[in-house]
Amino acid sequence: MAHPIDILNELNEFRVLSQIPRKTPYNVPKGYFDSLFLTVNQQITDQNNKKNPFSAPDSQYFEGLAAAVMSKIRSSDEEVQLNVSKENPYSVPVNYFNTLPQEVLKKVKQPAKVISIQKKLYRWAGAVAAGLLLLLTAQQFLNNNQETGQEKYLTAIEALPTDDLMVFAANQGMDTSTESVVFLYANDEKDTDDWNFDIDESLSEFSTEELEVYLNII
Amino acid sequence: MSAISDQEILLEFQQGNKEQAFTHLMKKYQEKIYWHIRRIVVSHEDANDVIQNTFIKVWSHIDQFRADSKLYTWLYRIATNESLSFLEQRKKTSVVDFDDVKHDLSESITAEKEFDAQKAEWKLQLAIQQLPDKQRAVFNLRYYDEMTYEEISEVLNTSVGALKANYHHAAKKIEEFLLSN
Numbered sequence: 001m002a003h004p005i006d007i008l009n010e011l012n013e014f015r016v017l018s019q020i021p022r023k024t025p026y027n028v029p030k031g032y033f034d035s036l037f038l039t040v041n042q043q044i045t046d047q048n049n050k051k052n053p054f055s056a057p058d059s060q061y062f063e064g065l066a067a068a069v070m071s072k073i074r075s076s077d078e079e080v081q082l083n084v085s086k087e088n089p090y091s092v093p094v095n096y097f098n099t100l101p102q103e104v105l106k107k108v109k110q111p112a113k114v115i116s117i118q119k120k121l122y123r124w125a126g127a128v129a130a131g132l133l134l135l136l137t138a139q140q141f142l143n144n145n146q147e148t149g150q151e152k153y154l155t156a157i158e159a160l161p162t163d164d165l166m167v168f169a170a171n172q173g174m175d176t177s178t179e180s181v182v183f184l185y186a187n188d189e190k191d192t193d194d195w196n197f198d199i200d201e202s203l204s205e206f207s208t209e210e211l212e213v214y215l216n217i218i
Numbered sequence: 219m220s221a222i223s224d225q226e227i228l229l230e231f232q233q234g235n236k237e238q239a240f241t242h243l244m245k246k247y248q249e250k251i252y253w254h255i256r257r258i259v260v261s262h263e264d265a266n267d268v269i270q271n272t273f274i275k276v277w278s279h280i281d282q283f284r285a286d287s288k289l290y291t292w293l294y295r296i297a298t299n300e301s302l303s304f305l306e307q308r309k310k311t312s313v314v315d316f317d318d319v320k321h322d323l324s325e326s327i328t329a330e331k332e333f334d335a336q337k338a339e340w341k342l343q344l345a346i347q348q349l350p351d352k353q354r355a356v357f358n359l360r361y362y363d364e365m366t367y368e369e370i371s372e373v374l375n376t377s378v379g380a381l382k383a384n385y386h387h388a389a390k391k392i393e394e395f396l397l398s399n
Contacts, residue, residue: 001363001364001365001366001369002360002364002365002366003364004364007360007361007364010360010385010389011361011389014389014390014392014393015393016393016396016397017342017389017392017393017396019338020338020339020341020342020396021338021339022361022362023339024253024256024257024339024343024362025330025332025333025337025339025340025343026253026256026257026260026262026330026332026343027330027331027332028252028256028262029262032262032266033248033249033252036244036248036252036266036269036270037241037244037245037248039270040244040269040270040273040274041240043270043274044274044277047274
């Protein structure tokens with residue numbers, strides 16, 4: 001704060017101004033400053049109320065708020081712990097899940113060995129025909145070129161189409177389903193050329209009567 | 219009981235005794251601030267509105283007060299800004315021009331119950347109202363509130379040199395007004 005003398009000395013050059021009493025001529029209502037503080041305080045209260053029109057449920061709300069929040073945080077932690085205890089206790093080999101997709105894909109891509117039923121039947125037909133031919137030759141040799149009825153049947157069978165032979169085999173109780181043929185082939189590691197077909201055994205399944213009946217049917 | 223210091227008031231604010239600190243602040247400065255405002259806006263009713271807004275702002279912004287300025291110059295800054303804003307607002311809402319607003323202020327002075335055209339102090343008030351806003355504020359702060367130029371510099375955020383020039387121009391205009399009336 002400046003010294004009053006400094007203020008007046010500054011104004012020495014202003015003859016009229018420097019002679020005027022340095023006081024403010026205004027008046028204020030009686031007791032104004034006594035009530036001013038209360039008025040301002042009331043305005044601040046009103047303004048604060050305007051700022052926030054909401055009210056807390058009760059005066060204790062904020063005192064208990066921190067504890068309530070902490071309680072919620074703790075229960076949340078417990079929930080997390082419970083979730084952890086629910087984890088699967090079993091384990092898998094290292095890298096199992098990394099390699100699993102490749103393993104599965106490898107297996108999926110590997111084609112099943114499927115053999116057509118027609119190819120299988122050709123084998124049966126060939127075997128049957130070869131067996132019959134051998135049998136006829138032997139009989140012819142034994143019977144000195146006597147042509148029997150069975151010989152005629154076998155000649156006729158040899159000329160049969162594969163489908164007809166298939167029907168015949170099925171009628172005789174042989175399993176000719178695709179699954180069965182595939183299974184048989186899949187379990188036979190031998191090459192087709194090494195397939196050891198027992199002609200006598202095969203022929204023994206068919207009697208002369210049966211062949212005759214069959215030929216009469218078709 | 220000795221007057222509480224600004225440092226003690228600020229300490230009370232910092233310690234969380236906001237209402238007590240505010241009470242001490244108002245009791246200490248309300249009259250000084252009131253007269254500062256009154257000399258700018260003239261009428262008591264207007265001064266009453268402005269001082270209430272001033273202390274409400276003080277309450278709202280006391281947390282932002284920085285100790286790099288004096289508490290009372292900070293109060294004067296808010297009061298000055300509020301007073302000049304009040305007059306500015308009146309100019310904007312008034313249908314009359316700036317000169318007429320100044321005329322209104324002069325009329326307010328002559329409308330005061332105790333106004334006496336023969337008394338020099340009333341003539342001085344009429345002369346002060348002829349000054350531009352900034353010069354009026356500088357003159358009042360120096361002449362009536364006896365502030366140093368450094369303190370006025372804090373209040374008006376103006377250099378000391380510019381304030382000295384402003385004060386000199388204001389005193390010169392006032393002298394001319396007094397001589398011609």
